[in-house]
Amino acid sequence: DTGVSQDPRHKITKRGQNVTFRCDPISEHNRLYWYRQTLGQGPEFLTYFQNEAQLEKSRLLSDRFSAERPKGSFSTLEIQRTEQGDSAMYLCASSPRGSPYEQYFGPGTRLTVT
């Protein structure tokens, strides 16, 4: 098992462009989480899925953010009309069925909006 993977690892985009990130969880993990982290801060919860169902979405998430997990395996996070304030590390995590609170994080995607 290679752990949680995220693609791309780095993304530089211009303000106003749309970006999409992908997360592949550990196989057979049924829960998948998205977080955002800025320098010196802890991860900030964005949303999570149990299988293909999106069960919780942060109120901090604006309508420009959307996440999907269509077949209960990989997930995508899309940001539309990016703003400079969206610059951050976007982290994905997954947890196994028997231990939903043990979250295993991927390496993250670092987004820079210029």
Add this chain to the structure above:
Amino acid sequence: EDQVTQSPEALRLQEGESSSLNCSYTVSGLRGLFWYRQDPGKGPEFLFTLYSAGEEKEKERLKATLTKKESFLHITAPKPEDSATYLCAVSNNTNAGKSTFGDGTTLTVKP
């Protein structure tokens, strides 16, 4: 709203000098308290889950304890490779899938 406060923000120790990190929390019905380690440029690495006051967990030089208001991460005889940011997080009974993180304590262990 759940809140997590970690102290100190930064801690510098000599190799072998034991110390403790603090995590104070406010939560409406604690489901679990979690400790993670994060190295620069990497995602957090899960360390422990604590579920109820009085519970303790150990892993190598690390020991986590929990009371009704705070948790401590005790580091015994640390080594330079223990240098990292240690994050604390909580989840509540209403939204168990959502974790609220503190901003972490950055530990530096000098040889």
